[in-house]
Amino acid sequence: DRKDRIDNLKKAFTGRMSFIVPGPGSNQITKYLYIPQINSSSVSSDLFDKVAEIVYSTERITKKTEQALIRNVLSAFLSIILLFLIAYAISRYVTRPVYQIIEDIEIIANGNYDHPIRRTKGFEFRRLETSIQKMVGRLKKDIISIKQRTDELHQELVNRQYAEQSLRAANHKLSLLGTITRHDLLNQISVVSSGFDLLEEDIPKNEQHNRIMSMIRDALNSIHDLILFTRIYEQMGVDKPVWHHMTRLIDEIMKNFSEQKCSVDDTTNGLEIYADPMFDRVLYNLIENSFRHGGTVTRIAFHVITENGIAVLTYSDNGRGIPGEDKEKIFARGYGTNTGLGLFLIREILSLTGIEIREIGKEGEGACFEIRIPEGKWRLHDASMESNGN
Template identity: 30%
Template sequence: MTAAGGRRLRGFSTHLVLVMILITLPTIGLISALDYRQVEENLIAEENRLWEQTERSVIQSLCLMDAGLNLFDCTLDGQMQEAFVPVLAEYRRAGGDPEEMDLAGIKEHLGEGMDVYVINESGVIEYTTYQPDMGLDFRHMPDFYDRITEIRLGDTFTADRIVAEPASGRLRKYAYMPSPDHRYLFELGLVCSSVETNRFDPKYLALKDDLVPLNPALKEIRIFDCYGRLVNATESESPADPAAVDLVARAVYEEKQSRTLADPAAGRIIRYILVDISAAGSPSDVSRVVELTYSTAPLDARLTQMLLTHILLALSAGLVACCIAVPVSRQITRPVQDIVDDVDTIARGDLDHPIRISAGAEFIRLEESIGAMVDSLKESIRRLRASKETARDYSTRLEDLVRERTVDLEESNRAANLFLDIMVHDINNANTIAIGYTRFLVDALEGERREMAEKMLSRLEQSSAITRCVATFRQAVESESTLTRVDLDRVIRSEIANHPAARIRYEGQPFAVLADDLLSEVFANLIGNAVKFGDPAVEIAVRVEDHGEDILVSVEDTGPGIPDEMKQRLFTRFGGGENEMSGLGLGLYICRMLITRYGGWIRAEDRVEGHPEEGAAVRFSLRKVWEG
C-alpha cells in the first residue's frame, strides 16, 4: 500500500507481526539471561563448596598427620632429658665457660644422631656441633626468642616438638635445659632415623594425590611453616633455601587470617589457609600455612558451554516465535482486511455494497458501525445535492444583487464626488470673496465694529482652511500615484515664502526624499499652526538633520506649547479637542496619514524637554533618496 505522498505503508498484519516479535524476543532473551544467571550462580556456589570441602580436608589431614607425629614425639622426651646429664657435667668441668667444653666429645658420647647447641643471652647459637646452624640469631623470631629466654631463666627441662629442618627437610627432635648460672641455654637436636622418618614423616605428596581427583580445579599444594618458609614435602623436591620466605604465607600466620589472591590473566586463584597445630608449652610452633592453587579454567569452560547453550536455545525459541507470529497475525487481521476491501469498494462509489459479517463481537460492532456510517453518508449526499441546488440558485441571485448594488454604489460615489467638488470649489470661491471684503472692512472700520469684523475674518479664514483640508484629505485618499524623488529643500523654502510676515529660521540642507506633491501640505499645516496659535512675536525654526537612511525634520516654535495630555491624541482624527488648541485635529491627522504613507513617523514634543510652556516641537522622519 502506498500513501498519498508516495511513501510505502506497512500493512496492519506486518505491524502485528513486528509487535509480536518485539514482545516475544525480548521476553525470551530476558528469560534466557535470568536462567543463565541462575545457572552461573549455582555453578559458582558449587565450585565454592568444593573449594571449602577441599580446604576442610587439608586441615583435617594436617591435624591427623600432626597427631601421629606427636605420639612418636612423646616417646623421645625421656631420652632427650637423660642426654643433658653429660652436657651439664661438662659445663661444670669447664668452669662455666662454653668455650672450654668438649662438645665433640659429648656428641661422640651421645651418638652421631645427637647435636649440641649453646645459645647465649642474646639468642644466638654461639657454639654447636652442627655447623650449618652456627651463629643462628633467634631474635629474628620474636615469639621463639621470648620462649627460649623464659626457659633459660627457669630451672626445668623443656622438650620441643619434632620439626623439619628448613635446609635439609630432615626431622629433628629438640629439647632445652638452662645452665645452672642461667647465662646459657643448652639445646639438643636428635635426628630421627630413616626408619622413623619414613614411618612418621607427614606424607604431603599423598595428600595432594588424594585431593586432586576430588577437585579437578586444584593444581598445586604447598606447605609453609610459621615463618613463611617452604617445607620440603617429598623426597623428589630439592632442599628449600632457609632464607627464602613467602611474605604472603608469613602475613597469613601473623594475622591469623586466610587470604585469596586472584590472577585472571593466568586463570588461577590462590588460597592461603592457616592450619593451627601449635602445642602449649612447646617453644616451636609447628602450625602450617597451606597454599592451594586453583585453576579457573574448568569453571570458565562450564560457564562458556552454558552460555552457548542458552544462546542457542534463545535463538531457537526466537525463530519458533517468529514462525508462529506470521500465521497468527494473518488469522487475526483477516477480518480487518475483509472490512478494508469492503470499505474500498464503498469508497469507489458503490454505496450499496454490503459489509461482510465476521466472527467476533468487536468486528460485528465495527461492521454495524460502518454500515450505519454508509447509510448516514447516503443521506448526507442526498441533502448535499439538494443544498447544492439551493446554493446555486442563491448564488445566482446574490451575484445579480451584488452587481446591482455595485452599480448603485458607483453612481452614488460619482454623485458624492461631484457634490464634494462643487461644494469645495464654490465654498472656496465664496470664502475668498468674503475674506477680501472682510479685510477691507477691517481696514476701514474702527473700535467695536473693527473687532467684530476681525472675528468674522477669523471665522472665514478657518472655514477656508477646513475646505482646503477636506480637498487635501480627498486627494490623499484617492491618490494612486507612486512615491517619487522630491526636493525637500525646495518644498520647505516655498512654504516659508507663503508666510512673509512670520519670523521663520530655516536650518536645512539640500536633501531629496521619497514623497509626492502633497508633501507641501505637511509643512503648510505645521507652519500654519505655529503662526496661528503663537503670538505676533512667535519664532519658528525648521531644522533638517541627516540620520543615515532617514531625514529628521523638526518644526519648532516659541508659542504656548502643547499640554502632555494632548500629545498622544494630537494626530488622531479630530484630536484637537474643544479648547484653544482646537482646529489642530484634522490638519495634523492629514500630516500623520501622509508621513505614514511616505514610510516615516511623526510625533509632538516640547521644544525644551520638560517645559511645555516654552513652546512645541513637531518632528517627523522621511526616507532619504540617495543621489547617483
C-alpha cells in the first residue's frame, strides 16, 4: 500500500491521462497507465475503463548511465591527451627547424660567415635553407668587397692627406717666394724709376726722346701693375667663400669714388652672394672701368631678378658702351688700353664659385654686365621680391 496510490489512480482515471511518479522504493519509478474501454457487443470486463499501475526498477539504467558517463569522460580525457601529444609533435616538427635556422643565423650574425645552415626536413625549409645560404654567401662577398674598398679608401685618404700636406707646403713656399720676389722686384723698379727720373732731367727734350721716355715710363708702370696683380691673383681661392651683402658692399666701394658726380640706383633688395672674399674687387673693377672707359658716366645701376633658381644680377652705366666685336675680348688677359687685367680678374674671381659674367649692353647706350649666380650661391632677405620673381 502506498499513501498516494488512491490519489494517483483517481488522477489518472478522472483525467484519463498517463503519468510517472518516483518510488515506491529507491531506484524505482511508477507509471500510471490509463486504458480506455474497448467498444464491443460482448459482455466483458474489457468494457470498463481501467488504470494500470506499473513499477519499474531504474538500477540497471543508472548503472549503465554511470558506466557510459565514465567511459565517455575517460575517452574524452584520452582524446585530449592524444590531441595534445599530436599537436606537440607537429609543433616540434615545425618549430625545431625554425629554431635551428635561427641559431645558425645568430652564429652568422656574430661574424662567423663560414658557418653553414644545417639541413632540415621539409621541402619548404630546404628552400628557406638554400635561400639563406645564398644570401649569406652574397653578404660575405659584399662584406669582403666593402672591406677591400674601405682599405682602398683609407689608403687613398692617407695619400690625399699626404698630398694636401705637400700641397700646403708647396703653396706656402710659392707664396713666400712670390712675396720675396715681388718685394725685390718692386725695390728694383723703384731704383730704376728713380734713376730714370734723374736721367730724364739730363736728356735733351725733343719729340723722339719724349716718345721713348713715355714708352719706358709706361713699361715701368705696367710692370709695377703686373707685380701688384700677382699679389691679388695669389690670394684668389685661398680662403673659403663668404656671403657678401650687395647693398652694404656697394655703399662701401662707392666711398672710393666720392669725387665722381654719379648717382647709384641699387635695387638688389637685400641680395647676398656666396663668393670668394675678393668679390669686392669685382664690383670695384666694374665701377672703375665705367669711369675709366665709359666717358661721361653720371649713373650706374644694380638690379637683380630670379629665374628658375638662378639669380641674374645686372650692372649697367650710361656711358658710351662696348662695341659688339669686343664683348668677349674685354675678358681676355692683356686686352685694353691699360694693364688689361681688370675684367680678366673679375671673371677669374667669379668662376671660383661657378658664377658667370658677360656683357649684354648696346654700344652708345652704356655698358651692361650680366652676372648669373647659380642656385645655392645667393639668397634674398626681401620676401616680396622672392614672391614676385623680381
